[in-house]
Amino acid sequence: QVQLVESGGGLVQAGGSLRLSCVGSGRTFSGYTMGWFRQAPGKEREFVAALKWTSGTSEYADSVKGRFTVFRVNAENTVYLQMNSLKPEDTAVYYCAARIGIMASRVYDYRNWGQGTQVTVSS
DSSP, X not given: OOEEEEEOOEEEETTOOEEEEEEEEXXXXXXXXXXXXXXXXXSOOEEEEEEXXXXXXXXXOTTTTTTEEEEEEGGGTEEEEEEOSXXXXXXXXXXXXXXXXXXXXXXXXXXXEOOOEEEEEEO
């Protein structure tokens, strides 16, 4: 059973940076795609970024391109989301997710989810 635990959220001023972590346990993630999603109050959960663990290939939502970077550290079994130039509209609960197979950006493509970490960006 794959278990994912996010951390690193917090309160930051607009223009600041945060780095989120997602530690996986239960198995290694070779062959997996790791996704980051977010959900703001009253809104649907939306795709932020995804990374193909084996190749390191990544994809991003248009709203975060050039500001967010997803990467993994194999030895730590951890995927990170580096968030720079944060904006108030980035405020949300951020979730890490995992799926076996190719890159995907839809919530229902992912089977395993973490509990989420709150990111709040003040103006």
